[in-house]
Amino acid sequence: MTASFVPAYPDRPAAIAPVWRSLFNEHSRNAIAGWSQAAFSEWHTRRVVLGTVVHIPRHPDAVERVLLTNAAHYEKPRLVKRVVAPLLGRGLVSSDGELWRTQRKLVAPSFAPGAIIRLTGLIAEAAERSGATLPLAGAVNVAALATATTMRIIAEALFSGDPRLMTDEASRQIEAALLAAGKVRVMALLGMPHVRLTPSARAGGRAQRWLRDTLGAIVRERGPEGGDDFIGGMIRALHERFPADEAVELAIDNAATFYVAGHETTANALAWSAYLLAGDPAVQDRARAEAVAALDGPVENLADRLPYLRQVLDEAMRLYPPAPRFEREAMADDALNGVAIRRGDIVSIWPWLIHRHQRLWDNADAFDPDRFAPGADAQRHRFQYLPFGGGPRVCVGARFATVEALIILAHWLAARRFALVEGAVVDPLGSVTLRPRGGLMLAVTPA
Numbered sequence: 001m002t003a004s005f006v007p008a009y010p011d012r013p014a015a016i017a018p019v020w021r022s023l024f025n026e027h028s029r030n031a032i033a034g035w036s037q038a039a040f041s042e043w044h045t046r047r048v049v050l051g052t053v054v055h056i057p058r059h060p061d062a063v064e065r066v067l068l069t070n071a072a073h074y075e076k077p078r079l080v081k082r083v084v085a086p087l088l089g090r091g092l093v094s095s096d097g098e099l100w101r102t103q104r105k106l107v108a109p110s111f112a113p114g115a116i117i118r119l120t121g122l123i124a125e126a127a128e129r130s131g132a133t134l135p136l137a138g139a140v141n142v143a144a145l146a147t148a149t150t151m152r153i154i155a156e157a158l159f160s161g162d163p164r165l166m167t168d169e170a171s172r173q174i175e176a177a178l179l180a181a182g183k184v185r186v187m188a189l190l191g192m193p194h195v196r197l198t199p200s201a202r203a204g205g206r207a208q209r210w211l212r213d214t215l216g217a218i219v220r221e222r223g224p225e226g227g228d229d230f231i232g233g234m235i236r237a238l239h240e241r242f243p244a245d246e247a248v249e250l251a252i253d254n255a256a257t258f259y260v261a262g263h264e265t266t267a268n269a270l271a272w273s274a275y276l277l278a279g280d281p282a283v284q285d286r287a288r289a290e291a292v293a294a295l296d297g298p299v300e301n302l303a304d305r306l307p308y309l310r311q312v313l314d315e316a317m318r319l320y321p322p323a324p325r326f327e328r329e330a331m332a333d334d335a336l337n338g339v340a341i342r343r344g345d346i347v348s349i350w351p352w353l354i355h356r357h358q359r360l361w362d363n364a365d366a367f368d369p370d371r372f373a374p375g376a377d378a379q380r381h382r383f384q385y386l387p388f389g390g391g392p393r394v395c396v397g398a399r400f401a402t403v404e405a406l407i408i409l410a411h412w413l414a415a416r417r418f419a420l421v422e423g424a425v426v427d428p429l430g431s432v433t434l435r436p437r438g439g440l441m442l443a444v445t446p447a
């Protein structure tokens, strides 16, 4: 198939702005804005930002070295940990060393293939309800619908459907907390003090406290026995390994980690997938035919019967990686593709740049699910496509997210036809996650 749909992306100026200017221009509000075309064809950028050296490697060999072969020498940056601490504490995303290993081992069984199969019924029910809420005709904000759906699923799958975690209020607080965290992280990486100067930063601080308090109440109400679900198992296991106060803190840290990381990213993957399907009716028709046939069978392996839709999802996460960048700090001197890395340097991995790199992908900005056709991965470096990261810190929820996104998309496609809304602006906004600014309106009609 020849790819014809080139979906929205920010303008690319002739050159990247000097560091001082990028503190105040559109790049400071939108992490994926302001990159020049050259950033998508060069292999390495080294910038000195107020005394901190920041490397942005794009060569997959360099990425593989940071995330896998020399992963022991790269940790989550201390600055980033400080920034996320008010919300995520020392939970799985923001810990290193022995504490990280203990927590990873503790949660891994809950995300193993067998455990995900047991969740498919619950996911399918929520997906069907979500498809049924789509209007028969008219415009719909698929980003908002995606968030409501994945929020319900994470609350049901991990927290026994605690109603406090399924409200519009919770959704608004998460959006505010993530936007602010994205900005504060940039400031912190640039050596700026951790003060909340702007109204959005102050709203972010309030949102973090709201989320922490809500999850804190849930964890404390349950007591050391925890209860019979994911978060209950986590509480019990932490009490077996840590003193009571620390166990409670770590339980809240992980409740926040899994609540936020467990649905916001998947919601973005869904919204971008729907947008791309709307932009390419032929791909959409093929995916719908597959979905309708697949829905007529057992739910346990429904996702396995959606190989073409999986190609669409993979391509959506290439063009719009829900986590557009993530960082490491070098714990020892190293070299990446011939560039010297000093202890203390920040290495910033950017799926946003790598997934659209001109030397890694043909027609890189165009939507083409055939890139992920069976066998095509043999042509790729395994570290040139990393929506879920890679190496030992690879996303623990990758399978959960993939199965969930496929089931929801199948239900949406079976329920409605999606089209672009003429004149509607689609504006990708990069912060901690990559979301459509102001939502994503699509036109729907009966399937």
Ligand code: HEM
Residues within 6 Å of the ligand: 092, 093, 094, 104, 257, 258, 261, 262, 263, 265, 266, 269, 321, 322, 323, 326, 327, 386, 387, 388, 389, 390, 392, 393, 394, 395, 396, 397, 398, 400, 401, 402
């Ligand atoms: C499409 C959806 C998702 C995307 C694109 C995504 C992306 C990522 C990425 C890139 C990382 C690695 C970050 C790094 O190396 O610094 C990560 C880690 C993580 N993700 Fe996801 N994620 C998704 C869904 C989920 C879900 C559904 C959950 C849980 C239910 C989850 C929980 C986590 C956790 C706990 C980590 C930290 C793992 C560790 O450090 O050991 N994610 N995710």
